[in-house]
Amino acid sequence: MHKLFNHITSSIKILLLSTLTVFLVSASYAEQSVEDIIKGRKALFSKNYSTAKRVQAYASNGDFDESIELMIEMSENYKVLIDLFPENTKEGFKTEALPIIWEEKDAFNALMKKASDDMVKLASVIEDSDDIRATLKQLMWSNCKACHSNYRMPH
Template sequence: MHNLLKHNKKIFGTIILSLIMVFSGSLANAELSVEDIIKSRKALFSKNYSTAKRVQSFSSNGDFDEAIELMKEMNENYITLLDLFPENSKEGFKTEALPIIWEEKDAFNALMQKSADNMIKLTSIIEDADDIRGTLGKLMWANCKACHSKYRKPH
């Protein structure tokens, strides 16, 4: 449990750093280290994964207000991620990003934007979905899978 708490503190700190960077201007103009950029994006992806699991749980239990707030948070995280893949962050610091991200930057950015847009779409349809699990699979988990299968090193 102690390690989980330390891990969550580290992720929270990195997310706060990422949000500060977004609000203070573009990363291209910020004087951030490559390490900070890579750690920020890893933390946001990790945060989105844990948040997606909570969205699934809340939605399955009919707690739509809680799920919708988390969907909005994920939307913002995906938008933030658009700026966390500058050219100088291709390697190092245990990045799991594949070079294809920079080779197909427009396609990668389109996937991040689609993921963000789908989270907003989910907020308006989740309560009325006949198949909650299927709807989440199509609009949330499918984007995770698409990104992992093409843009992330296999585990």
């Protein structure tokens, strides 16, 4: 019970800090150049990918505290990404974003929100999962695939 309480307390602290970070980061992106925004979103997607690989490694090894912290971090990153696709960032600076993001902005934003929500859900169910790999695929990797399939240039 003590471990659960510590985990909940830690998760709440991370969530509060992450929420504050989202507000500060969102405000600062409004003043950045197109190049900075494009490079920033590419870096954040790249960070989420490397973090997802770490989540999978930790969870597969039963290191749930570490994986849950990273899941919450990824969740917050997805929220930030919603604000990193203003109209003036459709082209340039080696963006791999497809125009459909701006044509179907509500659907893209919904996917980022779903990815964020799914990471929170994953954090709450991973320890009790009978099949960690399938749970990760369903709640983490499927969102990555959906975004890449619909909104990113193939490579």
